[in-house]
Amino acid sequence: MTRKTRRLWLVIACVTCLGAAAALMLQAFSSDIVFFVTPSQVEAKPPPADRTVRLGGMVVAGSVKQEKQGETPVSRFDVTDGQAAVTVRFEGILPDLFREGQSVVAVGTMHKDGFVASEVLAKHDETYMPKEVAEALKKSGKWDPRFGPPPSAESWNTMTAQDAQKTKANPDSPAPAATKP
Amino acid sequence: MTHLPYILASYGLFAGLAIALTVNATLRLKTARARLALLERPSSRPPGASSSP
Amino acid sequence: MTASPSLVARTGSLFHRYANPGRFLRLAARLQPWLTGLALLFTFAGLGWGLFFAPADWQQGDSVRIMYVHVPTAILASSGYAALALCGLLSLVWRHPLADLAAVEIGPVGACITAVCLATGSLWGKPMWGTWWVWDARLTSVLVLFFLYLGHIALIRAFDDPQRGYRAAAILALAGAVDLPIIKFSVQWWNTLHQPDSITLTGAPTMSSSMLWPLGLSMLGISLGFAAIVIARLRAAVMESRVRSLLSNPRRRGDAA
Structure with a gap:
């Protein structure tokens, strides 16, 4: 050598x-190293009430209730990972991306009557889709963002804004490049 | 709500850095070339001639 | 192991072809205008397309345009460090003189790019996630990469004898390369606030092609720009080292005269 x-x-x-x-x-x-725990993990092994945890999951469609206590908006919503759901209470302004079906991470503590969040972070997925295409997919009934991730990009990424406009104008005709969900 | 300030800040930051790095590299190259030319001026041989086979 | 010495020797001779500073300077001077020109062209095209013509994202709106800066700088931050590790290998095993100079020059450029990646990520995170910074695996491992760059920059200049600095920095560069797979796979191995990669080697991209094109262009342009700046700095460094050796060894200058 x-x-x-x-x-x-x-x-x-x-x-x-x-x-x-x-x-x-x-x-x-x-x-x-994991950034958040899932609702089923919290349900299986509830963390002590004095320990701050980050709870991550999807906002359940139809579970969001918002009211005003004086000046501060108070919201309640369920977060799920598909196996368990935890009710989260949050006082304050939710991030722009917050919506039903969106993934969120709530920072706070677990109490007997649910999770009290001091901060809510919105998590977005790795799908990047033009607004018009999303509108067209929703109009044609191929996808409802409240109930799950968008269909695979192959089915829509040849769809241009013009195609999307056409579909939007005429919702009965299916989106040209979109295949069945 | 518009996020324009964040977008402009990102692009501005990148542009500023790209310009700074480019100017710095250009100036260094210019200075080094000038000094080398000054040092090698008395010689009529091309640079590196003494070391190449 | 009988085949390895010849392979090692052959690899060495391949790289040593360009160890000759004169040959490197000639080649680099010819390459420079092409690199710079194409880098400017592609970067302006990609970023201009991304900023003005690419569609807004359905959930992120116009903020998605930060991606056209953030993603190329993120990829370059990692590949710049991979280049640093390669220089470290060439330096430790083959004692390649140009690799040491290249390591000195790649460090600061890589650190700047990583800083832009972190800053644009922050500027993207605030409006989208609702926070400037979180300690999740992806963000933390990129911050570690930034500190590795800073350590490399400091270490390679820390010794009076440059050779010792080169050796120490090469070891740091190789050891720090462990962070690269952690960055890449952090979003798959652990759950993070950062979303998984949209573009992978194995699957189709989960991105509209109307966004993929400007992203690809700006990636190409910014990578070429990185290469152009590193090459320019390296040329300057080679000339500076020649100036130093001429100054410290006036006999050679007298010979030449």
């Missing part, structure tokens, strides 16, 4: 060891 080869193997060995160490550490701490 030349000195260069020896150095190369030395570097490879060091990087491999370091990578393994990092992987093991991440594995060990993975429950602390």
